[in-house]
Amino acid sequence: MRIDVVTIFPAFFDVLEVSLLGKARGAGILDVRVHDLRDATHDRHRTVDDTPYGGGAGMVMKPEPWGEVIDAIAGPATEPQDAATDDAPLFIFPSPAGERFTQATARELATEQHLVFGCGRYEGIDERVFAYASTRGRVRLISLGDYVLNGGEVAAMAMIEAIGRLVPGVVGNPESLVEESHEDGLLEYPSYTKPASWRGYDVPDVLLSGHHGKVAQWRHDQQVQRTRERRPDLLAD
Numbered sequence: 001m002r003i004d005v006v007t008i009f010p011a012f013f014d015v016l017e018v019s020l021l022g023k024a025r026g027a028g029i030l031d032v033r034v035h036d037l038r039d040a041t042h043d044r045h046r047t048v049d050d051t052p053y054g055g056g057a058g059m060v061m062k063p064e065p066w067g068e069v070i071d072a073i074a075g076p077a078t079e080p081q082d083a084a085t086d087d088a089p090l091f092i093f094p095s096p097a098g099e100r101f102t103q104a105t106a107r108e109l110a111t112e113q114h115l116v117f118g119c120g121r122y123e124g125i126d127e128r129v130f131a132y133a134s135t136r137g138r139v140r141l142i143s144l145g146d147y148v149l150n151g152g153e154v155a156a157m158a159m160i161e162a163i164g165r166l167v168p169g170v171v172g173n174p175e176s177l178v179e180e181s182h183e184d185g186l187l188e189y190p191s192y193t194k195p196a197s198w199r200g201y202d203v204p205d206v207l208l209s210g211h212h213g214k215v216a217q218w219r220h221d222q223q224v225q226r227t228r229e230r231r232p233d234l235l236a237d
């Protein structure tokens with residue numbers, strides 16, 4: 001999978017060099033390219049923002065640098081019908097005003113060939129950038145949750161990790177992806193390892209019993225109980 005990231009803070013993405021995603025990059029499974037939006041500016045101050053038309057607080061990201069970077073990543077304009085196909089890149093603009101990112105979104109996006117994350121700062125990106133990007137590929141505005149971050153970088157990082165680990169070959173043991181929170185609509189069951197007794201806390205007897213059926217039942221009951229206590233909204237869904 002190819003992933004391009006457009007940002008004014010490329011250093012945010014240095015951490016993609018470590019851990020499982022770093023390994024996947026080294027192995028050629030993930031081809032991640034980070035672009036500094038300021039490299040597509042042509043003034044002495046490398047300006048990427050300006051005041052909003054219509055007034056109001058804050059600054060808006062100017063369209064011109066975005067246009068140049070989109071051209072550089074996606075190549076010349078395609079026919080409108082080609083931009084809408086699965087072969088065209090999928091542009092993701094992290095935004096608190098976007099659709100909600102969930103594990104289902106991560107699963108869906110893990111099947112894509114080419115994702116482009118456009119990280120906005122300030123009050124957002126000039127709206128015409130989204131229309132322009134849609135001449136080169138599909139466009140989605142996606143929110144990490146109902147809270148506001150200072151920019152799209154942290155949200156893009158979270159999405160890249162959630163998506164990247166579902167790309168075949170990134171996580172060594174794919175079975176470990178199955179029994180996780182949100183994979184079956186429930187929170188994950190509690191896990192324990194050795195020693196069986198630690199500072200007065202004991203591992204539940206059933207896990208030491210060797211009885212697979214009882215273990216599976218206990219884990220499922222724990223999932224339901226935790227989900228009811230911590231995330232009743234998931235049970236309602």
Ligand code: ADE
Nearest residue numbers: 094095096143144149155
């Ligand atoms: N940018 C700022 N806040 C955000 C959020 N909650 N999700 C995605 N991108 C964001």
